Amino acid sequence: MIHGCPELEELYIHHIYTDDREFEFEDIPPTPYYLYHDNIKKLTIRYIDDESYRNLKIYTPNLVYLDYSDSITCEFESENCLNVLLEARLNLVFGWRWRLSNEHINCSKIMDSICNVRILYLSSSTVESMCGWGVCISRINIGGNVVKVLEIQGYKGRLGELNQVKFFLWGMENLEEMKVNISDEIENKLQLTNALLALPKRSSKCNIHVL
Structure with missing residues (x-):
């Protein structure tokens, strides 16, 4: 909670995790972190290498821009306060040390919370997270079908990514532009480009740009 800055409109949180504990206590309940502010409009949260169970x-009812990078092991709650959010950037990653059983729930909560977003940026790991751990892509109604611009970064053409892109193109009836940035690690970019451009689209206005 931020009491001393009632007029604050933009907040950037950058957290680098350092584990100096000798033991892990997996049975301890997750540590709650609260961010309550009525005036914040732009919020960036980046947790680096933090797989702690948090x-x-x-609660930011006037938030219009969200840039969120975190491990998907983090339990995310927004209390239905992101209704005016217009642009979101999500980078959700699986933990490299362990995986829990709640990743699909956390992923669904985040996606459900951005109900009115118009512009959406997803990292490749986020797209995979939406397909992983039994998350049913047909249940995730991103942006309430009002997303107009969608950008996927670091695309590698893996099956989970491809299936999710298919769902986006067919499920987002108001989508006008999809940008897919192919990872620099990929050598067969032409093959991936042709495969993406050949996918069926629900919206006749939708243009696919492969970068």
């Missing part, structure tokens, strides 16, 4: 609660 609970992040956000």
